[in-house]
Amino acid sequence: MADVYVHPKGLNESDQVGEGTRIWAFAHVMKGAVVGKHCNIGETAFIETGAVLGDYVTVKNGVSVWDRVTVEDYVFLGPNAVLTNDPLPRSHPDYKGQPEKWLPTRLRQGATVGANATVICGHTLGPWCFVGAGAVVTRDVPAHALVAGNPSRRIGWACRCGRRLPEDLRCTDCGLSFRREGDGLTPAK
Numbered sequence: 001m002a003d004v005y006v007h008p009k010g011l012n013e014s015d016q017v018g019e020g021t022r023i024w025a026f027a028h029v030m031k032g033a034v035v036g037k038h039c040n041i042g043e044t045a046f047i048e049t050g051a052v053l054g055d056y057v058t059v060k061n062g063v064s065v066w067d068r069v070t071v072e073d074y075v076f077l078g079p080n081a082v083l084t085n086d087p088l089p090r091s092h093p094d095y096k097g098q099p100e101k102w103l104p105t106r107l108r109q110g111a112t113v114g115a116n117a118t119v120i121c122g123h124t125l126g127p128w129c130f131v132g133a134g135a136v137v138t139r140d141v142p143a144h145a146l147v148a149g150n151p152s153r154r155i156g157w158a159c160r161c162g163r164r165l166p167e168d169l170r171c172t173d174c175g176l177s178f179r180r181e182g183d184g185l186t187p188a189k
Helices: none
Strands: 067-069 103-105 145-148 151-158 178-181 184-187
Touching: none
Parallel strands: 067 103
Antiparallel strands: 145 151, 178 184
16 A cells, blocks of 8 residues: 555554545554545544545544445545444443444535534435534435534535535536435536
8 A cells, every 4th residue: 555645643454545545643544444545534533444435535633434434435524523323322331332233324425524513323415415514414415405503404505516506506606507306406407
């Protein structure tokens, strides 16, 4: 893995890290974690065995990505974003350590999770959605939805470039247009 940069104070135990990935100080990638190409794993980030990150994923400082969390290509995880995998966490020995009850969480291509946001396990964040800083996600988020609050709710729509879309769903910044499809948006043809 000559094409992977690991800071002298970072720790990479996985042999499944793609070329061009950078692992910064005090970050830890465990054996059995899968990290794609050209990812950026920030300081104090933790990638657990069983976690899967696609290509070009940004994991900012203080983020932990747990077993059964799948992060697709181009996802941005803001500083101190929280992902979970255990719907009933307990420390008592009679109740803890039941991975068979953990719920998978999926962050689809291009999703953004803002700083200090929390994603409760068992949910899917749709492609190119945008979770605002501090939001608490307790249900699936549709494609291109802009969500905020606790619990999070849709407050608008987000373009692929990240800008909030106006009512006509045509981005005033990059010019892309969208149309409603199901609960979310898809590019207009």
